[in-house]
Amino acid sequence: MKNLLILAICLLNFSAVAVAQKVTSPNGEMQMQFELMEDGTPAYNLTYKGKPVIKTSKLGLKLKDDEHSLLNNFEVIEREESSFDETWEPVWGEESEIRNQYKELAVILNQKSTNRQMIIRFRVFNDGLGFRYEFPQQQNLGHFIVEDERTEFAMTGDHTAFWIPGDYDTQEYDYTESRLSEIRGLMEESITDNLSQTSFSDTGVQTSLLLRTDDGLYINLHEAALLDYSAMHLELDDENMIFTSWLTPDVTGNKAYMIAPGQTPWRTIIVSDDAREILASRMTYNLNDPVALEDTSWIKPMKYIGVWWEMITGKSSWHFTNDFAAVKLGETDFENATPNATHGATTKNVKRYIDFAARHGFDGVLVEGWNVGWEDWFGNSKDYVFDFMTPYPDFNLEEIRDYAKSKGVEMIMHHETSSSVRNYERHMDAAYQFMKDNGYNAVKSGYVGDILPRGENHYSQWLVDHYQYAIEKAADYEIMVNAHEAVRPTGIARTWPNLIANESARGTEYQAFGGSKPNHVTVLPFTRLIGGPMDYTPGIFEMDISKFSPNNESWVNSTIANQLALYVTMYSPLQMAADLPENYERFPDAFQFIKDVGMDWEKSLYLEAEPGDYITIARKEKGTNTWFVGNVNGETPRTSKINLDFLEKGKTYVATIYSDTKDAHYKDNPQAYNIRKVVVNNKSKLSQRSAPGGGYAISIMEADKSETKGLKKL
C-alpha cells in the first residue's frame, strides 16, 4: 500500500496538466507540444511524421542564490501564436536564397511564488524545432546568474550518436559512433590530447550532436545565435536516455550572467528521416538575426594558400630564433639574434607562395609566424605575447605587401592570440588598422592554449563575448574573420557575414598530428558545419608527411580524390589549398580541380548522405552554369550512383571526373586517381566507385560542340 501511494504521488507530480498546446510546422510534419506539469514545470515534446522525436522534456533554469530558480511553479498567463515566411539572400552560402518559414508559439509564464515572468518561444520549422528562454523587462527580475540550464532532450531510445567528448576548451576530437549507452565506456579513449582541454563528465558530449534512431530518424541537437551566453554541451542520463543542457562555466563555476530584458540562445532540434535533409537544413541560420551590416560588398569568398602546412608538419618553424628562453616584446633584440634556419615566414619563401598563388589564380596567401613572439608563445601563460604589428627581421612586410599587390594576390593576416585575449583586445584597433593600411582584408585568428584571463574557458560567456567583440570590431574595419579554436559557430554568420569561417573542430592539421579517422569528413557536415563554415584546409596531396618532414611519421588518412571532393562537401566561403606548392606541382592534373572549383553557390543538392559512411553533394556556382560534385567516402568502398538531372535540360556539359583508381586506398595507395572527361546532360547517370577514405570530385561545365569533340558520353 505504501509503495502504491508513492507511485501515485509520483504520477501526479510528473503528469502534465491540461494546459498542453500543440504547434505544427508549415508542412504539418513536425509537431511540438508544450505543456505545464503539475508542479508548474514547463515541458515540451516533439514528433516528426507522427513518430516521437523528443519525449516529454522539462525546461527551466537553476539560478544561483535563488531558492525559487526558474524551474517550476509557473502558470501560463498568455500564449502568442504566429507564423512567419520570408526568403532572404545570404551574402555568401550554399544557395543564393534561403526560405525562413515557421510557426511560432510564445508561452508567457508567470512564476507564482515570485511573480517573475519568463517567455519560452518555440519556432516549428519543416526541418525542426528551435526554442529559447526570454526574460522580459520587469521589476522582480533584473540581474541573475544561471547556475545550470536544465533544458532536457529526452530521447526515445538508445540511439546511435556521432559524438565528441564534452569539453570546455576544445572540439578538436575525432568523432565516435556509438550507441548512447556506450558513450560512458568509450569516453576515456575518445579524449585525445589537446593543447587546452577540460572535460567534465563521462557522459558529456558536445553539440552539434548527430543522432540516428533505429526507426530511421536523423536528429541534430545544437544551438543557434550563441551570444552573451556560454556554449551548451549535453549531459546524458544514460539510464533514461535524457540529455540535459550543460553550460560551460566561468572561472567561478557560474554558467551565465543574465540581465532582463534578455534571452538565451536558441536550442535547436533538426529532424528528418532522410539524412540529406539534415545537410540541407538552414534552420540554424534562420534562427539568427538578419545581417547587421549595411554594406557587405567587401565580404568576398576566398581561395587561398599559405605558409602553414610546412610549420604544421614540422618542416619549418613559426619562430625565428633559438637564442631566447623568453621574449619581451619591445625589449628582445631580434635584429641581432641568430636566425634558426627553419623559419617559414621569410620574405623569400613568402614570395615563392605569392608567385604560386598568382600562377594558379588563388585569391590570397596566408602567412603564419610573420610576427615576433613565437619563441615562447605557447604554454607560458604569457600575457603580452604578441603585438600583431612587428614582423621578424626576415619578413619584409612592405616588400611582401608591394610584391603581392603587383601580382594581384591578397595577403591574409594571421593573429595568433595564444588565448591571451586581454592582450588581443588591447591591440585590436591598432592591429586591424595596420592590416588595412597594408592591404590585408582577412584575418585568421587563433586561440591556442589555455585562456587568459586565467581560469576562463574557451567556451565560457566571457570568451563568447570576446569572439563576438572581435567579429564586430573587425567589421568596423571591413575585415573578414576566420577564427580558429574559438567557440563553434551557431549561425551567427547570417548576422555577421564577415565571420567567413571557423575552425572549432578537428581540422586537416590533425592529419599531420598522427592522423584523423578516414570517415571524419563524412560526419563533420552533419555536426560542426550545421552552425557555419569550417576552415578545414583540405587539399593534401602528399599523405606521407615524413617525405618532406623526416621527424613526422604522420599519415594523411585520405586519398587525393577524397581531398578534392572536400572542396564541395565541406562548404566554406574560405577554402585553402593547404599542401606545399611543391606537392601540388607533382600532380598538376589533380590540382586543376582545386583551381577550378567554385567558392560561392546558387544552389546545393544533397544527392547521397549517410553520416560516417558517405556524402555526395552537387553545387551550382553563383553566376555561371557550372556545377561541381563531391563525394567523400568512409572506410568501406562503395559505389555512388547519382543522377545528373539537376543539369539544365537540353544543354550539353563536359564533366571532368577525378576519382579513385580501383586499387586506391587511404592507407597504402592514396595518390592513385583517375581523371576522365566525359560528355553529360541532364539525363546522365553516374555510377562511381569510391575507395576506403576516398571519393570523387567532378566539375561539370557547359560545353559547345568543339569542346565535346572526341569525348565519350557518360
Place this chain on the structure above:
Amino acid sequence: MKNLLILAICLLNFSAVAVAQKVTSPNGEMQMQFELMEDGTPAYNLTYKGKPVIKTSKLGLKLKDDEHSLLNNFEVIEREESSFDETWEPVWGEESEIRNQYKELAVILNQKSTNRQMIIRFRVFNDGLGFRYEFPQQQNLGHFIVEDERTEFAMTGDHTAFWIPGDYDTQEYDYTESRLSEIRGLMEESITDNLSQTSFSDTGVQTSLLLRTDDGLYINLHEAALLDYSAMHLELDDENMIFTSWLTPDVTGNKAYMIAPGQTPWRTIIVSDDAREILASRMTYNLNDPVALEDTSWIKPMKYIGVWWEMITGKSSWHFTNDFAAVKLGETDFENATPNATHGATTKNVKRYIDFAARHGFDGVLVEGWNVGWEDWFGNSKDYVFDFMTPYPDFNLEEIRDYAKSKGVEMIMHHETSSSVRNYERHMDAAYQFMKDNGYNAVKSGYVGDILPRGENHYSQWLVDHYQYAIEKAADYEIMVNAHEAVRPTGIARTWPNLIANESARGTEYQAFGGSKPNHVTVLPFTRLIGGPMDYTPGIFEMDISKFSPNNESWVNSTIANQLALYVTMYSPLQMAADLPENYERFPDAFQFIKDVGMDWEKSLYLEAEPGDYITIARKEKGTNTWFVGNVNGETPRTSKINLDFLEKGKTYVATIYSDTKDAHYKDNPQAYNIRKVVVNNKSKLSQRSAPGGGYAISIMEADKSETKGLKKL
C-alpha cells in the same frame, strides 16, 4: 645530547658564511649587510646609527612547479658596487628639487643546482634601503611563476605598528596602533565592512606599514615601482617577529608571472630616529624611473569641487531613475524613464557648482553620476556596466561644457568602472578621446566592487597591469588620472606624473559612512602617502551629516580647523573642497583658507610629527613667497610650538591663523574656530593649541607696511 646536536645543526644552517658584504649610506648612518647563508640562501640585515633595524632576513622566491625555486643553493659570482648622486625636478611635488643619492651593491648570484642567475640589487640611501630581485636574460630561466616571494623583514622586537588588515581588495580601513604581538587579537575588529574585501591571515598587514621601536626608531616598510607584479603585503610570524612578503594572488592562486629579463618591484625600508624624516623621505620616488613623458606641460595641479559629497552622504543619488531592475546600455530607454528626483548630476545643479567654482577660483568641477548605468552598477557582476560616453537625459553635456568654458572652469570626468576592467579597456580610447573633445583634461576613475575578470583581485598582477595601462593610455591623450580603489601608489608618479592622485586608503568619504578615527590623518602621511599623493577630499565644514541628509547619522570626526590643515598636511597636487557649496557659504572666513592655499611647493618642512598624535608641516608655494602651515592633531589636545625661522630673513609677513577655539572638539564642537591675523618674521615663534581631532592652518604672506597696519605681532 640529541637536543644539543640539533641545536648545533641549526646554528650551522642559519649562520652566515664568510661572504658577507657591507654597504653604507652616503652619510654613513645606514648600513646594509648582505650575506649568503650556509645553504646558499641570500640574506641581509640593516642598521641605522649602529642600532639594528632589520635582523638577518632571508631573501628569495618560491617558484611554482620548480623543485629548486630561487631560495637557496646560491653562490656569489660577482658583486658590483657603485654610487649615485643626482638631483631631479619633479613635475609637481612637495619640493621643486629632489636629491637621489645612494650607494649600490648588485650581488650576482648563481644557483648551483640549476645554473640560473639572479641579481639582488641593494640601494642604501641616507633615509633607508631599497632592494629588488633581478632576473637577467639567460638560457636556463625564461618564464617562471612566483608561488611566494619569501622576502623577510626580521624585526628587532615587539614594535608598535600602525597597521591595516592585509587584504587583496581594499585598503579602506582605519589604522590600528598596537604592538606586533597584539595584531592577531585585534585583526577581527580591524576588518570593517567594504564593498570588496579579501583578507588572508590573522597576522597579515598591508604596506606601507609604519613601525615605532622602543629604542626610538621609526621604520616604514613598503615597495617602490610596483609594475607588472602583484602588490606586496606582509605576513607576521608573531613568535619571532619576522615579516615575510605576502603577494596578492591571482584567481588561480599564483602570485606573479615573470619573464627573464625582468625584476620585482623594490622592497623599501625607510628608517629614522626622527619621525619627521619619514615624512621627508623621497626614497620611494627615487627608486622609480625618471619621467617617461617628453612633454609634461599639460600636467597641472588642480583645486576642485564636485557633485559628489551630496551623493556620498545620501542627499542625492548617482542614478537617474528607479524604473529599471536592470539596465542594458544602448537598449534601456532613459529618455522616457521617470526621473527619481534625487539625481545629483543635473544640468541645473552642475551649473550651480560651476558658478561656485568660478566665484571662488577653483580650477575644476567633478561630476559623478553623469553617465547612464548607475541604476544597477554595483553588486551584479555586470560586464557592460558603463560606456563612459552617454549622459543621462538631465545632464546636458554640451551645455555644461560650454557653460564651464565660459566661466573659466574645467570639468573633471568621472569614470566609475564598477571594477569591470575589460569593459573599461574596451571603451578607453573612445572615452578618453571623448573627454578631450569636450575639454576634460582629468579623470577620476573608480574600481568599486569585485573585479571582473571574476576571481581576480584589486591588487593582483592582472589589475596592477590594468591600472598602469590606464595611466599610460591616458598619457597618450594628455589626461591626468586620479584612480580610486586602485592599488596603492609606489612612487610611480615620478615616471608617470599624470597619475596626479590615488585614493587607495580610507578617505573622507568614510566620515559619511559612520566616521573615521580622529587621528587617521596623523597616520596617513606616514603610511599611504609614502607612495604618492592621495585624493583625500578634505574640507568638510558640516560635521553633522544628518543636517542635510536626514537618514545619515554619520558624524565627521574632525574640527573645521583640522579640515583646513589637511590641505597642507595631506600633500596632493589634486585637492578637493569636498563639502557642499551651501556649507561653505555659511563659513566664508574659514573657506578663505581653502581658496588661498597653495597646490604646488618649492619646499616643505616637517616641523613636528608623531604618528597617531600630530603632524605639523610648513610649505612654501612654488613661484611665490607665500608659506602655508598645517597642523593636524589626534585625540589628545596639544599645544604645538613652532619656529617660523624658515621665513626669509628681514622680510615681514602677515600670518592668518585658523585655529580651534579653546572649547572646540571633534565630537561636540567641531565648528568652533578662531581666525586671527598677526605680523610675523623669521624670528617669530608660535605656540598654538589644537583640540582633540583639531589642528590649525596658517597662510603666511609677505606684506608691506600698509598691509600690516593695525595688526599685532605674533
